[in-house]
Amino acid sequence: APRQLDDFKNYQKARVMVAKYRQRIANQRLDQLQKFTTKLVKQYDIIVLEKLNIKGMFKNHKLARAITNASWSKxxxxxQYKCDWYGKKLIQVNSAYTSQICINCGKNNHRLGLDKSEWLDVREWDCPNCGTRLDRDINAAQVILKKGLATQ
Ligand SMILES: [Zn+2]
Incomplete structure (x- = not known):
């Protein structure tokens, strides 16, 4: 039978910042990718990833430069196979609004009213609803983790 979430002893500590690394990974060679994934799988019991909208991403030249469909799929x-080997769990969540939702209050801030291109340049922002200062990548990673754990 598949293991239950409660069986993972590090469940409380499970955190992942994969979103933060995805641009870096795009340019890495396979051996670096192997080392990075092994480290992640050994360190964390649960890893949550966005199901990236690759088609949508290629409409934006900044993201298209940073990542290719092939590297993310890889x-x-x-x-996935390392999680299977080590008995860990890989969860993929819908990527909609993950960078726009405030991890503190849960409000979807709809790009702060900016257009897509302007919004992609914003690295830090203040939630208009609760005032929390948010780092774009860390906030998004936390939202992704929360979404992933909510599916369990
Ligand atoms: Zn907020």
Missing amino acids: LVSIL
Whole structure:
């Protein structure tokens, strides 16, 4: 029978910042990818990834430069088989609004009213609803983790 969430002793500590690394990974060679994924799988019992909207991403030149469909697919497939080997859990969540939702209050801030291109340049922002100062990547990673754990 598949293991239950409660069986993972590090469940409380499970955190992942994969979103933060995804741009870096795009340019890494396979051996670096192997080392990185092994480290992640050994360190964390649960890893949550966004199901990236690759088609949508390529409409934006900044993201298209940073990542290719192939490199992300490779990351996901390597992580999946290593999670299977080590008895860890890989969860993929819908990526909609993950960078726009405030982890503190849960409000979807709809790009702060900016257009898509302007919004992608914003690295830190203040939630208009609760005033929390948010780092774009860390906030998004926390929202992704929360979404993933909510599916369990
Ligand atoms: Zn907020």
